[in-house]
Amino acid sequence: MLSRLPGAFSVAGMAEGNPNDRGTAGARALVRFEAVSKRFGGFVAVDDLSLNIYEGEFFALLGPSGCGKTTLLRMLAGFERPSEGRILLDGEDITDMPPHRRPINMMFQSYALFPHLTVAGNVEFGLKQDGLPAADRKARVEEMLALVKLEGFGDRRPQQLSGGQRQRVALARALAKRPRVFLLDEPLAALDRKLREETRFELMALQEKLGLTFVVVTHDQEEAMTVADRIGVMNAGRLVQVGPPAELYEQPNSRWVAGFIGDVNLIEGRVASSEAGSTVIESVAGGRMRVAQRVEAPSRATVCAALRPEKIQIELTQPSNSDENCFAGRVVDIGYLGGTSLYKVRLDNGQEMRAAVANRSRAIETAIHVDDRVWLSFAPEAVVVLP
């Protein structure tokens, strides 16, 4: 979308139409939020939010604490009523429908297992509410327990289970009713790292196997990036960008998104020249940048470019083509992360940039130390100019 304000511009390749959403063309929107707002007294938790979630996708709502993602999820489940706007499921307005009538089920962050029932009693609870006969219930319970790899646990009580096992019971219980939409509220928050990784893949496999629509709420961007087909990033009650993980990472639509997802270097500059397929920017960092995208903006307009640390090459000697896409500076800090090393470099103009390099051999090849003079170089395709 083109803006008439001076200094603003549009970046070719960005979505036209609804800036909040870009789904797979032709896929059916299973869930629609239409201009939904939620206020608690004077506090606005969700602010005029519109979103489509498509059938069969694994959708993640990502954002910092307090951004409204859990409130949005709870509105979808029916535990909160929107102050304004509508929620539609498969075309039907469910805004006023109480939670026990919605074909939507949720896995709670605290699991909320019924302590006075056995595992089997928990899993069949929803089926009992549906009036399923006992024989069918038994069969479904066994099917679900097998699905979450808890066969034989039917007679145990929740108090006798470990955290991971309790989560699987909560999973089985919610999925037993084969809901249209399955909601997960911070499902991996309580697990340790190893278990978190395993459960992540299990959830993905489960979703693919069952073909259900999953909506997960998380503040952990690594989690969202791993499991989701599309991510909706939220901040302060608003949806700031929606798209597949790669798009969010490589083409953030704002400084905030660029900084929120992963690590990023932000470089300011002025447009020097622009032609089809590339633009030259005079950066404040004191060097020329050639960017492999067409930036439509008047000459001398200020822009902000995002460069991810892993796309930077760091060298102790000045490279041959050092007048373009190359910054010089001094190493001030090195973070050793096992698989990668993170170099913090102070450029000649004072700005700090971070470069991440994979440790390919056991002794660090380039043997860079603190206080070394280094040159950071990168390809034109590696930089993204932010709108």
Next chain:
Amino acid sequence: MFFLVPTLIVLKISLSQTVIAQPPYTPTLDLTAGWQGLRDFFAALSLDNYRALGADSLYVISYLRSLVIGALSTLILLLVGYPIAYGIARLPRRLQPVLVMAVFLPFLTAFLIRIYAWINILQREGLLNDALMALGVIREPLVWLSTDTAIVIGIVYSYLPFMVLPLYASLEKMDETLLEAAADLGCPAWKAFWLITLPLSASGVLAGALLCFIPIAGEFVIPDLLGGSNSLMIGQTLWLEFFQNRDWPVASAVAIALLLILLLPILLYQHLQLRALGDR
């Protein structure tokens, strides 16, 4: 040990005979009489008093009355106390202590004075009759005092905190997300109460019921002040035996027999408390 000694003394007296002497029972334990004195002492003990209890229908009726009034009062306490406890538990956190205090506040005033206040309310020219006539419910004042109804009213009023507190404790502990989970799985709110809330508060219900029933069965002051003199609860019977008849042994036998009747509920209550401590 300290708590057991009075009970043992009462047990001993219950096995003695009454005499006009000081103390008014025999045998008395004389440690200076040596081994022979001890053997004489135990020989003189007998179960005569217990046989007397069984023989006279007065006592049996008294015990039955106490148990029936105890059970009835406990049931009413449950029906009145549960909504109160539930209501307090569902309020915002910061208001809860205030209301729990409000339930307890009457206990800060003297018990006897509050029962006398009920005499005032329930008498023929009392507040209850005035209110009912003003509302047009009745035309003539009804008799409230000296009836079993008055006893039950007095008991329910006095023991309400003992029912509300254990109920509130177990209801307050319940995780409210369980109700959300129930709703999420298709269970409407009223059904969730029966399927989730009530079963999870069962321990509180039992604890409150026992905490009330056990002392109510032995109540004396309330039936004495608010009840009639035609039929007595066991507490009153005991008082009469002790102070009017001056028959300490029979009175003691009444007390021990009551203890034995209530033994099962008492042990059940102890078991519940220990299990609650274990769960924590």
